[in-house]
Amino acid sequence: GENVEQHPSTLSVQEGDSAVIKCTYSDSASNYFPWYKQELGKGPQLIIDIRSNVGEKKDQRIAVTLNKTAKHFSLHITETQPEDSAVYFCAASAYSGGGADGLTFGKGTHLIIQP
């Protein structure tokens, strides 16, 4: 089955600086890679996703890059703000013609934005 590794487990950055979280996956059949933000006591919120036919995707201060050859994808947050503090999870799954597959999650990164 799929295995997703995520680093670092904790990341502390100064407000206004950039944050980068990295993930690797093991199953070459995986073709969908979402990133979720989870605040305390809440469910995960989808912030950005990328499919295997694209190398990079950007949405305002958030970007994701994907290297299929290396089985590696990363989340980049620029101009960090205090409200970006949360736990971030990467995930992977393999969509087939039949429909959605369950997600395999990384262990999460606790992002702390220092004022």
Added chain:
Amino acid sequence: GAVVSQHPSWVICKSGTSVKIECRSLDFQATTMFWYRQFPKQSLMLMATSNEGSKATYEQGVEKDKFLINHASLTLSTLTVTSAHPEDSSFYICSASWTGGNQPQHFGDGTRLSIL
């Protein structure tokens, strides 16, 4: 759009009780719903995949007789934890994916289950 509602948000009950958790997609039809379990400060682990009108598919190690899943309509799936014991205490989260496949999963806010 893509709102998933989960109820209850928090439940405390005695050992041996059965607990039902509801997951509803409020503004879209969800062919597929998923149930995950999350222990404190840990990641989400997929328990089962539920397709409307079909039996759920359980991940290895998840007892289907312990965790009963029903997905009777395109907007509602339920998870029943039968004869719950303290080790079943956890954060249970559902997600739903739009009809048609190849769509993102949107998560509910979870149910914190505490078994005394």
